[in-house]
Amino acid sequence: MIKAKPFVKWAGGKRQIIKELKKYVPSEFNCYHEPFIGGGALFFELSPKKAVINDSNSELMNVYKVMCDDEKYSKMCHLLNNYEVKNSEEFYYQLRNKDRNKEKFEKLNDYTRAARTIYLNKACFNGLYRVNSKGEFNVPYNKKTKVNTYDKENLLVVHMYLTMNDITIMNTDFEEALKCAKEGDFVYIDPPYDQINSSFTSYTEEGFNHDEQRRLAKVFKELDQRGVKVMLSNHNTPLIRELYKEYNFHIIEAKRNINANGKKRGKVEEVIITNY
Ligand SMILES: C[S@@+](CC[C@H](N)C(=O)[O-])C[C@H]1O[C@@H](n2cnc3c(N)ncnc32)[C@H](O)[C@@H]1O
Numbered sequence: 001m002i003k004a005k006p007f008v009k010w011a012g013g014k015r016q017i018i019k020e021l022k023k024y025v026p027s028e029f030n031c032y033h034e035p036f037i038g039g040g041a042l043f044f045e046l047s048p049k050k051a052v053i054n055d056s057n058s059e060l061m062n063v064y065k066v067m068c069d070d071e072k073y074s075k076m077c078h079l080l081n082n083y084e085v086k087n088s089e090e091f092y093y094q095l096r097n098k099d100r101n102k103e104k105f106e107k108l109n110d111y112t113r114a115a116r117t118i119y120l121n122k123a124c125f126n127g128l129y130r131v132n133s134k135g136e137f138n139v140p141y142n143k144k145t146k147v148n149t150y151d152k153e154n155l156l157v158v159h160m161y162l163t164m165n166d167i168t169i170m171n172t173d174f175e176e177a178l179k180c181a182k183e184g185d186f187v188y189i190d191p192p193y194d195q196i197n198s199s200f201t202s203y204t205e206e207g208f209n210h211d212e213q214r215r216l217a218k219v220f221k222e223l224d225q226r227g228v229k230v231m232l233s234n235h236n237t238p239l240i241r242e243l244y245k246e247y248n249f250h251i252i253e254a255k256r257n258i259n260a261n262g263k264k265r266g267k268v269e270e271v272i273i274t275n276y
């Protein structure tokens with residue numbers, strides 16, 4: 001069967017370092033867990049038969065849920081075809097600003113919200129997901145005349161993969177999502193990067209600061225003690241070196257794409273940490 005690929009562009013997406021990551025994936029495990037799924041580059045690459053995927057971003061996880069339902073999936077595709085035709089700066093801001101009225105927004109059905117999320121991801125500047133302090137999506141339009149919201153073949157493969165396998169979709173905090181990981185399972189943790197000088201950190205309403213990195217390191221340790229195989233990727237910063245000093249470090253170099261400031265694009269040292 002053809003392999004599914006990520007259907008959204010996501011900050012911190014792991015497509016560029018997928019080969020490096022795959023080198024360290026254990027050859028055997030029971031259930032796959034990914035508590036910060038984002039675009040799910042490694043998840044789709046491995047396409048496990050049993051998995052628990054999670055992200056605190058509720059609009060994103062709503063898309064994954066809609067993709068698991070035949071009827072909702074086709075209604076969402078229908079809307080996307082329509083949005084591609086309507087695409088313009090005016091249409092973009094009209095759809096984007098639907099979350100300005102919380103009450104009305106919450107009444108939108110799930111497949112309409114999912115189509116909005118995919119369209120905004122493809123028509124916004126640089127594929128960023130950024131919300132303001134009120135939780136309102138605030139990325140500007142990319143000003144391109146044509147938008148391809150989805151690759152028809154790939155979306156169908158994603159839909160089939162998610163419906164034909166045992167995939168649990170959660171929308172909670174990583175600590176909660178990892179409670180069900182058991183001995184013999186494999187967890188891949190890809191949190192927001194540790195930032196020495198804070199730049200792009202606000203994926204959702206809550207930022208991911210140093211205290212969050214420390215809380216995550218505690219969860220890593222608990223998983224290790226339970227006999228779970230854990231792999232984590234992050235920037236190679238002093239805090240990360242300190243927090244995971246008793247584990248195995250594999251240094252890699254990767255080029256980051258999502259960065260609004262062209263000058264900052266370049267090589268950033270990344271690290272893969274494993275407990276095995
Ligand atoms: C680096 S991205 C993941 C990228 C992903 N691996 C990919 O290949 O596209 C980090 C993700 O963590 C999510 N996140 C931030 N704080 C979280 C939390 N406390 N619990 C769960 N997810 C969280 C963000 O919404 C974001 O999607």
